[in-house]
Amino acid sequence: MLDAGIYEQLSRLVIAMKQKSSQNMAGNRRSVQKGTSAEFSDFREYMPGDDLRRLDWNVYARSERMYIREYFEEKEAVVSVILDTSASMHYGKKSKAELAQDLCAVIAFLTLHHMDRLVLYDSSQMGTPLVVSGGKNALPKVLGWLQARTFSGTETDSFSAVRQMQRRGAGVTVIVSDFLTEAATDPTQDCLEKTMQYLDFTKQRPVLLQTLCAEELRVTMDGTRNLIDMESKEKLRVTMRADVIARYEQELQKLSVRLKKSASAAGGTYILCDSEKERRALILEDLRPLFV
Template sequence: METLREALTKEYLKRLEEMAIRLKHRLSTDGYSGARRSMAKGSSLEFSDYREYAAGDDLRRVDWNGFARFGKLYLKLFLEEKQASVHVFLDCSRSMEQDGKFLAAKKLAASFAYVGLCGGDQVHLFAFGDTLRAQKRNLAQKGRFLETVDFLDKLEAVGGTAPLSAAMGCGPLRRGIAVVISDFMTDNGIEDTVKLLQQKKQEVLLVQVLSKEEEEPKVGGAVRLVDAETGETRDLELNEAMAAAYKKALMKQRAALREFCSRRDAVFAHVCEDEDLLRVLYEMMR
């Protein structure tokens, strides 16, 4: 089985570096990095936002009133801050467990992280299932990309799906972009997740990743479908009519997500595990 590190070839990463320019331009022109308006690296007193304290940060800029209230350290950000933020939420529920599908999802997560790091921005990774299971925050140097790859490579697909829990559990987010990568094989929580992330000043991008079989189920004979997250089973005859009904339902779900995202000024994209991921990234960043 191919690992994430093997999938991220030198040629692939080179193409991603070219996309970093696009993302930086989008962040600066769309207002998601007000700090980019200043060329100074000093002490502007114009407050911009907060972010979680990271080892090595200047303690003089800690919001001590916030610490007294919440028991956590947050840093005050001002307009000279050069970094925007890219928040990547990866679905690690059981339904993602097919090797090719989960690898494609991890590769997308790594790709967004790499583009952000190449653009000099701060990257935060969140792995979720029925809860927020793991996170890696405050990556700000391209040299730390291998940490990103190792973090993603170790993630396993288990349990249920609750994207809203991840959005609620990640705490305050610095204004930026939030990318949610999932198969979105869940009945609820997606729309509320988008709304909550937007309340946290995020430009939201939803990316649906499906396996080849989920895109085009093979027709023929009796099959037993097993819900990977609940264990519920259903026996049926997977004939042409059944496959067509499934495809219709999938298209309906995608159309609903696309329409919802359009109304909310968010972005929706979908990709099959064996598709060109660079094409999807290019479409989302243009």
């Protein structure tokens, strides 16, 4: 995990939001609501973590469904993070999995430090997210959750996972993945573009953090190799000639450009993260586009 000194430097940064918040809980961000009076704004369905004092019992008596009354006031924002826990994330002398955990820790710290709500998803268990709020005191719980992740799942389509998220109003959705999946790399599929459009429609600022290791970014293998897929266990015998490596690098660059273009079109951000890069430099320099 990260050196404690990094968190002190991070405390001066704020995650940029695309939309103002529309959540019920009090926070440090100005919402679409206008003040702290008792002026009624709207109803929405109850979600775990909401203040039970805001339940409308009259609505519940009529419909037996739990609804929250919203008022015009300053509210917290919601930052949702999907962590790719597929087996391929274990690859690399300095693994992509460890980098992904560190990136999630950074996002979690900034979210909680500014009294926003954090929703963490394990891509292999989308139905049981970790929902945390209440400030920095909740960070140890998040770090424990991250350390407990097992990167052993089969190929994860992070774009399909987005559709399984619990919708919690405007905010930021962060996907931490290597994006080395058929859904992302096949140009004939439009899963990526449709997912970014969906996040834009749901008032989310999409953030794509692509985690790659040195072995993927700077191929140094030579000769004939037997490559084994870490997830499907399929084998491929490849002769690592200069033209083969050049073709691979071209395809990887195309994927990077596509991810960046799609995220930007939805008002979001794409950042390539190298697992071999020194963490402090990566976080405080490469991740700068995330902050205000």
